[in-house]
Amino acid sequence: MAVSVRDVAAAAGVSVGTVSNVLNQPDKVAAATVQRVQAVIAELGFVRNDAARQLRAGRSRSIGLVVPDAGNPFFADVARGAEARADDDLLSVLLGNSDEDPVREDNYLDLFREQRVNGVLITPASDDVDKLVRVQSAGIPVVLVDHEVAGSAFCSVSVDDVEGGFLAAQHLLQIGRRRLVFVGGPGSITQVAHRLEGARRAVDEVPGATLEVIRMPALTVLHGRAAGEEIAAREGADRPDAIFAANDLLAVGLLQALTMFRTLRVPEDIALVGYDDIDFATATVVPLTSIRQPAQLIGRTAVELLLRSIRDPDGDYDRRVRFRPELVVRQSTVG
Numbered sequence: 310m311a312v313s314v315r316d317v318a319a320a321a322g323v324s325v326g327t328v329s330n331v332l333n334q335p336d337k338v339a340a341a342t343v344q345r346v347q348a349v350i351a352e353l354g355f356v357r358n359d360a361a362r363q364l365r366a367g368r369s370r371s372i373g374l375v376v377p378d379a380g381n382p383f384f385a386d387v388a389r390g391a392e393a394r395a396d397d398d399l400l401s402v403l404l405g406n407s408d409e410d411p412v413r414e415d416n417y418l419d420l421f422r423e424q425r426v427n428g429v430l431i432t433p434a435s436d437d438v439d440k441l442v443r444v445q446s447a448g449i450p451v452v453l454v455d456h457e458v459a460g461s462a463f464c465s466v467s468v469d470d471v472e473g474g475f476l477a478a479q480h481l482l483q484i485g486r487r488r489l490v491f492v493g494g495p496g497s498i499t500q501v502a503h504r505l506e507g508a509r510r511a512v513d514e515v516p517g518a519t520l521e522v523i524r525m526p527a528l529t530v531l532h533g534r535a536a537g538e539e540i541a542a543r544e545g546a547d548r549p550d551a552i553f554a555a556n557d558l559l560a561v562g563l564l565q566a567l568t569m570f571r572t573l574r575v576p577e578d579i580a581l582v583g584y585d586d587i588d589f590a591t592a593t594v595v596p597l598t599s600i601r602q603p604a605q606l607i608g609r610t611a612v613e614l615l616l617r618s619i620r621d622p623d624g625d626y627d628r629r630v631r632f633r634p635e636l637v638v639r640q641s642t643v644g
Contacts, residue, residue: 477584
């Protein structure tokens with residue numbers, strides 16, 4: 310039979326209220342009493358019932374985080390930053406991987422509502438915000454992460470991906486490349502669409518420059534490799550002299566395919582730029598030029614914005630934070 314708070318109180322010779330204070334507000338209890346109660350808790354093997362406590366309090370000590378790809382190092386770093394900031398307030402982060410699937414995303418949102426989380430951080434699979442409106446209507450604040458929805462009232466933390474795409478293509482053009490290819494995922498992914506928009510702007514400013522678009526089903530190393538094999542099989546003028554990949558995972562796969570048979574050189578034959586500047590970008594056989602996003606800072610800022618919206622929902626503060634991307638040049642464009 311499970312040990313109850315009453316069992317602990319009886320064994321320690323204190324009231325149930327004192328045991329509760331030791332568990333939740335130990336600063337209100339004399340040090341000697343705290344030690345005695347904690348000793349009894351250890352002796353009896355008492356485990357607090359957080360589910361019941363959450364029902365009484367109306368909220369858990371947790372935050373829900375939904376990302377589209379937990380295997381992507383960028384989102385892993387976002388989660389790490391969110392956890393670090395949440396830990397400052399003794400909060401935990403519950404991570405859900407939607408895999409860009411709206412049904413999985415809905416399931417996680419339902420789960421977080423059932424868990425009575427303090428708030429939800431989410432990189433949504435689409436701009437359909439009706440489901441997020443329902444979450445907020447239930448009294449759970451929502452912050453968009455690495456995403457904005459035009460015309461919505463949601464707090465958001467993002468990076469200017471249009472500028473990032475412009476910086477990537479501009480760099481390739483400045484080093485003399487004119488036949489550019491953009492390798493991205495589905496156009497429904499807002500970040501991909503914005504990065505392509507920025508790249509097109511840069512190309513449009515240079516007479517004679519062209520931009521081909523190759524869309525892959527997902528932003529993974531394997532899909533990057535498939536795109537790279539197709540490009541490497543081309544002949545002469547049909548082959549681009551520069552590639553801008555929508556993220557670093559695609560760029561890694563492209564690099565593998567382009568250099569696999571040592572028939573093409575990066576950057577001499579084809580220059581390559583990625584996006585996100587994940588840690589692995591510096592460890593590839595040819596270190597990758599990439600567009601840096603402050604992933605951990607995005608996570609920390611999202612939690613900070615969430616806590617502000619909880620404590621002061623009508624306060625005067627910036628509800629949309631947008632960071633600027635940074636071009637980091639390495640050997641994949643400048644050998």
